[in-house]
Amino acid sequence: QITLKESGPTxxxxxxxxxxxxxLSGFSLTTGGxxxxxxxxxxxxxxxWVALIYWNGDRRYNPALKSTPFVSEGNxxxxxxxxLTNVDPLDTGTYYCAHSTVAARAGFDYWGPGTVVxxxx
Amino acid sequence: QSVLTQSPSAxxxxxxxVTISCSGSTSNIxxxxxxxxxxxxxxxxxxxxxxxxxxxxxxxxxFAGSKSGTSASLAISGLRSEDEGDYYCASWDDSVSGVxxxxxxxxxxx
Numbered sequence: 001q002i003t004l005k006e007s008g009p010t011x012x013x014x015x016x017x018x019x020x021x022x023x024l025s026g027f028s029l030t031t032g033g034x035x036x037x038x039x040x041x042x043x044x045x046x047x048x049w050v051a052l053i054y055w056n057g058d059r060r061y062n063p064a065l066k067s068t069p070f071v072s073e074g075n076x077x078x079x080x081x082x083x084l085t086n087v088d089p090l091d092t093g094t095y096y097c098a099h100s101t102v103a104a105r106a107g108f109d110y111w112g113p114g115t116v117v118x119x120x121x
Numbered sequence: 122q123s124v125l126t127q128s129p130s131a132x133x134x135x136x137x138x139v140t141i142s143c144s145g146s147t148s149n150i151x152x153x154x155x156x157x158x159x160x161x162x163x164x165x166x167x168x169x170x171x172x173x174x175x176x177x178x179x180x181x182x183x184f185a186g187s188k189s190g191t192s193a194s195l196a197i198s199g200l201r202s203e204d205e206g207d208y209y210c211a212s213w214d215d216s217v218s219g220v221x222x223x224x225x226x227x228x229x230x231x
Contacts (some may be wrong), residue, residue: 046224064161
């Protein structure tokens with residue numbers, strides 16, 4: 001059974017670095033074809049794709065973001081870490097991580113429950 | 122401003138049919154698959170349609186996806202109150218080498 005769960009701080013100050021962790025269960029990023037994406041949703045607004053990492057280390061980022069994202073494997077094979085540097089209040093929202101595959105690049109078939117992040121001084 | 126364009130809202134009464142549209146361009150919908158998600162209030166999105174028209178296990182056949190050129194549609198038949206929520210389309214975009222979402226369509230079941 002595939003599950004994902006996001007964790008991280010709920011409050012971050014502007015210009016600081018935000019680090020979120022996605023803990024995977026039922027699959028591993030070392031499995032061929034697997035990807036993990038990060039998607040966020042500002043309060044009351046639409047979904048916005050942030051980043052993707054694939055089993056082979058391929059990383060993709062949303063070029064429209066003002067903050068600079070970086071996605072990597074965590075300390076264990078069942079973790080994916082999203083880092084956003086120089087955050088802005090516009091980065092406030094719910095952050096989701098989700099399972100994908102290279103064969104379905106915009107298809108996220110399993111999602112975590114999301115974690116709420118507020119960027120404010 | 123989302124890359125994919127959706128109407129902000131749609132509505133219907135129980136039992137009726139409704140269609141939600143998603144408009145893109147040659148770099149996304151025109152050359153890549155379309156995916157549809159349903160987000161119920163306060164919950165994470167759920168995949169409804171993949172690869173334009175395929176339904177994941179558990180999604181009823183009341184939901185049907187289609188694609189033509191640079192546009193896609195999600196048709197919902199036999200509307201139920203539990204269908205009320207926000208519907209998003211998504212696709213891969215070759216010009217940004219990433220995922221693009223629509224702005225979402227809020228479906229209201231009257």
